[in-house]
Amino acid sequence: MAPPRRGPSLDYDSHRDRYYIRDYDDAGKRIKVRLGHGAADRPAAQKAFALYVLEKERVEAEKARVAPDAEDPANQDPRLVSIPTCLAYYLQRQREGSSNATLAAYHAEHLLRFWGARMLSQIKGQTCRDYVAARTAERWIPPGGKGPGRPISEQTAGRELQTLGAAVGLWHREFTLTSRPVITLPEKGKAHPDWLTEAEYGRLLRVVQCWRWVASDLATREPVWERAPENPFVAHWRASVGEAYVEDDHLERFLEIGFYTGTRSGAILDLRWQRHRVDGHVDIPGLTIHRAGPEAPVSRKRQPRCRIHDRLLPRLIEWRKADAARTVTDGEGRPGPITHVVHERGVPIQRVDKAFGRAALLAGLDRRDIDGVMRIGNPDPADDMGLPTPHILRHTRATLMLQAGLAPREVGEYLGMSTKMVEEVYGHHHVEYQTRAAAA
Template structure:
């Protein structure tokens, strides 16, 4: 009986020191040395693209996990704006390369998590960052992509047995927020960065984050005019549209909000500075920009500002969203209004931030230990009737 193919996968040839692609009888060099795993994965992805044939089998025991991932990556993921799916497919396809869909079960899912926890972070660029390993939460998010891929394929071609993807427990939500003093220190540090272009971009990012609670990605996508890539600031009507014109609404809501009073003057100045054409430059249509170009990430400037402000290194830009939500609740704004403003569900505000509200459990705290109203009357009504 012929041996069943394991599917296309990477193979490290220790004798030559290069990565190869093995696919049945095919052995093809990637041209990447053993220390260039990322390049080898790119070569494998390119190879898989050339031989892609849409799977149609409904038997979980005959389908490779990589078949499902490739199907999802080619036919479903392109319609999603987030890049997280493509980032997750690569490590998933590498580890599950030789496994069938029927091999997806609790033990293999947990084994994948342990495997990922031992791997360095691929995007790490410094020696210190390379010492860190992939977090359990990252592995969990990757497994949610595997689950989504399986479910998407099952909707198109019903499987004879639908595998269950087991996820590790979710990490508790981060509720760390900045005090007024910490926020002031961070903003002051951002203004004192040596690179003035980075300083300007980070100051705008911090102020917008603190006063609107908008997600980092949506902030960096903001423009001064309507566009299809992201939201825009409408100074005439005093509204910030956080969602692009052609952008579909998702679970990560981006409702329009009124421009906060404290940002009106700043936004007007920024708009005048950016949109005024000069002999040296054309108008800049992006609210947050670096030398006239849109900003994708601000890792270096953010880290530098944290250090200057004396704040912990592990604080991420997402803390601005936490801070805005917490400050609003501290001010007595009702949870459903906070949810509408920052773009969260009311349940999320209540579950994660509800304890910050001055109304949180106020009625319970006021009544704990008190005697029930009408106790005496109730006792007399329930007293036993004497027999004649």
């Protein structure tokens, strides 16, 4: 049996005193590329290995590149254009200038399992419905997860079909199909975004600030907190990193920025203290948060700048002062300033989902305050909303702004949503902004 495919590696042959590159060809057969460098020439061997890797990546990229001939009439006939070719061309264009390339590639992986042997002409209402039926019969299990997982929703299948539709649209714009296939999407489900009350957010913030919920007042039912060296949240964190643990406030910063600005998780984690071409930055003198840089990749997710909330401003000033007094070393041991607003010991963070979930459980967010409904643990799993994720902070800010009487247009401009989305997703649940209309 052929050895498993993996990338090239630099190895040393002690018998010949020569470095060589171990790699695998397209058939999975192991190959050796001998280098004329011995143990005394390790830097030269590493440089040769780096050049080998770069050249291999260039060749593979050329092989993977889809370059249809614009003059070929076959590219205009949906009966002669395969769906895999159309998707590959779309993904190639996404990689060249869009921040949605990763999501599009994930959708394409599932689309090809069903559409892989079909042509564009076979995209019809029935085949789209068949795709939705096939996808909803599958279950999603998170990486490393156990158990049966949860069923794929019609909305997930619909988003994947939207990617297919975008691919067909791009092909049509480039080559002008004689007849453009129409993607049939499943009916939209009713919007029911979960959100946090200010009391729920207060509990969540206290947990990450190392307070412990020890009891509840019998008369008011309010939580009784005590300050502790660590709570179960911090204990789990300390155990996971061992000796590398250092007290840090990265999750507290994430929560405060998310709660007061409604900014998406990725944009919060990318926020910098100084102006950047791609990432967003915090402009304290200008009282503005720039959610993305001027050269950020084009995305469907709008990231408009927003004014810093009055309650968030003093926290940002405090954090900026603390970070300015510290330095962090790079991979080569050189000291430098802390660049990101949310960081762990000076290092930028990629995700906070797991830590957020642990904190939500300790804050008692498995039950909603507004109606007493259980978010998780219902007798029928279909009734579960799921434990809050970081995105709930965005839903919370939209809801609280509407409850404060702001018009949907203002809410949309602040959060980067269309007015239609604000009205459809949040407006019919929270009609406080219609108070003046009801009293007219």
